[in-house]
Amino acid sequence: MRRNYTNVLWTKYSAYKKISMENIHTVWFYLEPYVFISEDAEGYLFYNAKNQKGISFVKDEAINYVIRYIQHPDNLYSIRIGVKELENEPLYQLIQSLQDMGCGDLIEGHLPKPVIMPPILNLQWSVEHLKTYSYMPSMLSKNILSYLHEVTIYVTGTCTHHCQSCRDMFKQYPCCTKSDDMLDFHLLKEFLHAISHTGASINITGGNPFQYPELGKLFGVLEKSKSLKNWIVNYRNLPEDPELLHLFTKESFQLKIIVNDSYREKSLTAIAKQFQQNNIRQQWELGIASVAEYEKAERLKEQLSRLNIEASVTPYYNRNNLPFFEENIFLQPEDLMTITLDRQEIFALQRLNTHYFGKISILPDGKIYADTHKGPIGDLTKPIGDSLFRALVDGDSWRDTRYQEKPCNQCRFRLICPSPSGYESAIGRPNLCHVKPAYR
Numbered sequence: 001m002r003r004n005y006t007n008v009l010w011t012k013y014s015a016y017k018k019i020s021m022e023n024i025h026t027v028w029f030y031l032e033p034y035v036f037i038s039e040d041a042e043g044y045l046f047y048n049a050k051n052q053k054g055i056s057f058v059k060d061e062a063i064n065y066v067i068r069y070i071q072h073p074d075n076l077y078s079i080r081i082g083v084k085e086l087e088n089e090p091l092y093q094l095i096q097s098l099q100d101m102g103c104g105d106l107i108e109g110h111l112p113k114p115v116i117m118p119p120i121l122n123l124q125w126s127v128e129h130l131k132t133y134s135y136m137p138s139m140l141s142k143n144i145l146s147y148l149h150e151v152t153i154y155v156t157g158t159c160t161h162h163c164q165s166c167r168d169m170f171k172q173y174p175c176c177t178k179s180d181d182m183l184d185f186h187l188l189k190e191f192l193h194a195i196s197h198t199g200a201s202i203n204i205t206g207g208n209p210f211q212y213p214e215l216g217k218l219f220g221v222l223e224k225s226k227s228l229k230n231w232i233v234n235y236r237n238l239p240e241d242p243e244l245l246h247l248f249t250k251e252s253f254q255l256k257i258i259v260n261d262s263y264r265e266k267s268l269t270a271i272a273k274q275f276q277q278n279n280i281r282q283q284w285e286l287g288i289a290s291v292a293e294y295e296k297a298e299r300l301k302e303q304l305s306r307l308n309i310e311a312s313v314t315p316y317y318n319r320n321n322l323p324f325f326e327e328n329i330f331l332q333p334e335d336l337m338t339i340t341l342d343r344q345e346i347f348a349l350q351r352l353n354t355h356y357f358g359k360i361s362i363l364p365d366g367k368i369y370a371d372t373h374k375g376p377i378g379d380l381t382k383p384i385g386d387s388l389f390r391a392l393v394d395g396d397s398w399r400d401t402r403y404q405e406k407p408c409n410q411c412r413f414r415l416i417c418p419s420p421s422g423y424e425s426a427i428g429r430p431n432l433c434h435v436k437p438a439y440r
Contacts, residue, residue, distance in 0.1 A: 024083060024108060024109065025082065025083055025109065026080050026081065026082055026083065026109025026110075027080070027081055027083060027086075027106045027107065027108060027109045028078050028079070028080055028081075028106065028107045028108070028109055028111065028113060028114055029066070029070075029078065029079055029080075029081050029095060029104065029105075029106055030070075030077055030078035030079075030104055030105065030107075030114040030116050031046075031070060031077045031078075031098070031103060031104040031116060031118075032048070032050070032102070032103055032104055032116065033077070033116050033117050033118065033119060034048060034049040034050045034119060034343060035047070035048055035049070035098075035103045035104065035119070036049060036119055036346055036415055037067065037071060038412045038413070038414060038415035039059075039067070039412050040410055040411050040412040041059075041410070042058060042059060042412075043056055043057055043058045043059050043412060044056065044057045044059065044063070044067060044412060045412040045413060045415055045416070046098060046101075046103055047341070047346065047415055047416055048101055048102060048103050049119070049341065049342055049343040049346055050102065051101070051102055052340040052341060052342065053101055054337050054339075054416060055097055055098070055101055055103075055337075056333070056337070056412065057093075057094055057097075058090075060090035060091070062085070062088045062090060062091040063090055063091055063094050066079055066081070066091065066094075071118070073118075073120075076113070076114070076115050076116050076117070076118075077114070077116035077117070077118045078113055078114040078115075078116055080109050080113070081109075119343060119346075119347075121347045121350055121351065144385045144388045144389055144392070145194075145195065145197075145198050145384070145385060145388065146198065147357075147358050147388060147392065148195060148198050148200045148358055148360070148384075148388060149200050149201070149357075149358030149359060150200055150201045150202075150203070150358060150359040150360075151195065151200055151201070151202050151203065151359070151360055151361075151362065152174045152203040152205065152232075152359070152360070152361045152362070153183070153188070153202065153203065153204050153205070153361075153362045154170075154176075154177070154179070154183070154205055154206060154207070154361070154362065154363050154364050155182075155183045155188070155204060155205070155206060155207075155209050155212040155218065155364065156181075156182050156183065156206045156207045156208070156209065156211055156212045156213075156364055157177070157178050157179025157180055157181050157182070157206065157207045157364045158178075158182070158206065158207045158208055158211045158212075159176070159178045159206060159207040159208045159211075159234075159237065160208075161234065161236050161237070163234065163236075163260060163261055164260070164261050164318065165260070165289070165316060165318040165319075166178055168316065168317065168318060168319065168426060169260065169287060169316045170372065171372045171373055171422050171425070171426060172316050172317065172421075172422040172423055172426050173285075173314055173316070173422065174203050174205065174230075174232055174361075175205070175232065175258055175260075175285075175287070176205045176206050176207060176208070176209075176232060176233060176234050176237075176258060177206075177207070178206075178207055179207065179363070179364050179365075181363065181364035181365040182212075182213070182364055183212075183362070183364045183365075183366060183380075184366060184380070185213075185214035185217060185218065187366055187380035187381065188218070188380070189217075189221055190380070191362070191380050191384060192221050192222070192225065193221075194383070194384050195384060196224075196225055196227075198227075199226070199227055200227060200358075201227055201228040201229075201230065202222070202225065202227050202228070202229045202230070203229075203230045203232055203256075204218075204222070204229065204230070204231050204232065205231070205232035205233065206233070206237075206364075207364075208233065208234075208237040209231060209232070209233055209237075210233065210237060210239050210244060211237075215244075219247055222247075222253075223247070223250075225252070226252065227252065228252055228254065229252055229253050229254070230254050230255075230256045230283075231248065231253065231254070231255050231256065232256045232258060233255070233256070233257060233258065234257075234258045234259075234260070235257050235258065235259050235268060235271065238257070238271065242278065245275070245278070245280050248280045248281050248282070249278070249279045249280055249281065250281075251281075253281060254281045254282070254283055255275070255280060255281060255282045255283070256282075256283045256284075256285060257271075257282060257283070257284045257285070258285050258287065259284065259285070259286045259287065259297075259300070260286070260287035260288075260316070261287075261293075263286065263293070263296035263297050263299070263300045265299060265300050265303050268284075268300060269300070269303045269304065269307070272284070272304055272307060272309050273307065276307060276309065282309060282310075283309075283310045283311070283312075284300075284301075284304055284309065284310070284311040284312070285311070285312050285314055286300060286301060286311060286312065286313045286314065287314050287315075287316050288313055288314070288315050288316070289315065289316055289317075289318045289321045289324065290321060290324055291324065291328070294313065294315075294328075297313045298313065301313060315328070315329055316426075317423060317426045317427050322427065325423075325427065325432070326434075329423070329432060330432050330433050330434055331417075331432065331433040331434070331435070332433070332434050332435070333413065333435055336413045336416060336417060336433075336435070339416045339417075339418075341416055346415065346416065349401065349402070349414075349415070349416070349417070349418075349419060350401065350403060351399065351401065352398065352399055352401070352419070353397060353398055353399060353400045353401060353419040353420060354418070354419045355418070355419045355420070355421040355422075356370055356371055356397045356398050356400065356419070356421075357398045357399075358398075360377075360387065360388070360391065362380065365379075366379045366380040366381065367379045368380065368384075368387045370391040370396075370397035370398055371396075371397035371400075371422070371425070372422075373422060373425035373426070374396060374397060374425075377390040377391050377394070377397075378390060400419070400420050401414075401419060401420075402414035402417050402419065402420065402431075405430050406430070407430070407431060407436035408420075408430060408431050408436070410436070411435055411436045413433075413435055417433070
């Protein structure tokens, strides 16, 4: 028996407004203004930024025509379709699915054309646009410090311990690392004064930051700042002198304790309990490189959670655990479809790297990085605005997106996929997924 496609599709509309289907020969199909479309050689991704749900469809000749037409700026996200065209099975399935997801609908073809503004990013004030004007430097430099959200400062490289992957982890997430350098306190003080009005959070780490020769003076400067101060230290470098931890009882200070190769529940939980009793604000980050470490870290995290102490488990690449990443970290299409983004977050992914944007790192030699895998963008001897200007204009970190490199720029999921991060650089491939093969 032949299916009556038109009646099925029309159920929602006809329930609202009783009409005779026999007199209808065309319908308007339209998409809502909060629906984004992305495509690649195989199919389409439709993402509803209102209910934060997406659906993927394989390409088909009938679907291709409708989507190409509807996306043209002159057509304002709508197309008139003959009723008989709805008997095309793929097109029927597409429209019905988009209706069910609240992405679009049908109205009678004799009514005025729906006028819908597609979600298009306004590029009037984009860096690329401003580069064409001579006043671009002054436009961007005027409020450049407002872009700064987070600073990670390595005050010293001194550390007596020999943790595994010490030189690799800090390039993947804020973590301590060893070096032979020591940050000049005068330059550090001037820098902290220069950013004092920005509200940017400040991460202090090392080596062992408690071995910084100007520790007392640094504490004095940080106390004057209203920003959140995270003191990132490996648990082995926690000081025995309780006076050194007094600052971390204050609301704007927090001790972030790194564990990356030992997950001794009893001894580490005992430290956490002691800190809790002394009202020390603490957070734990448990680095893992294998399934076995993950299981140990989860048990420790559970013990800390019972004490209402925040703990997170963070994977890191150690140059020998690619299979672990491929099996447990790399994304599948179904993982990507669980991502929830609003309209502004989708726009941000198109122009900004949401991992790096607004963040810088300062190493003990005074050099400033937007991405520690790449070259410095400046140093503390020059105005911080110059470094931030370079980070914004160069585009290789703060503006490094999935839209720029193969295979990501040829994948429909670039619309919602997280921005490139330190993991890609550490592993040496542009994507961390099983959707598209990586170009090595």
